Structures are given as C-alpha cells and as structure tokens.
Amino acid sequence: MNDQQLRPLYLLGIGAGAYALWYFASAGQTLYAAVFGLVTIVFVIQLRKLTAGS
Secondary structure (H helix, E strand, O other), X not given: OOHHHHHHHHHXXXXXXXXXXXXXXXXXXXXXXXXXXXXXXXXXXXXHHHHHOO
C-alpha cells in the first residue's frame, strides 16, 4: 500500500482506538483502556512517520 492509502487507515485506527479507550475507561476497565491507549499511540507515531516522510 502506498502513503495515500495508509493515511486514512491510520486515521481510522486512531479514531477507533480513542473511542475504545474512552469506552473502557468510562466502564472502569483500566487494563483494556491501557491497551487501547497504547494502540492509539502506536497509530499516532506511525502517522507522524508517514507524514514526516512525505
């Protein structure tokens, strides 16, 4: 996949991860919230690498 195809997928992953983080954090499931927090951070880092290389 090229950069133009990956960018929307990373943005979708960030949005879904942030929503899951909020959902589990509000439900008191801290372990799941932490996992989705890490996933969201990974997607943000990957998106930053992708945009920095463009």
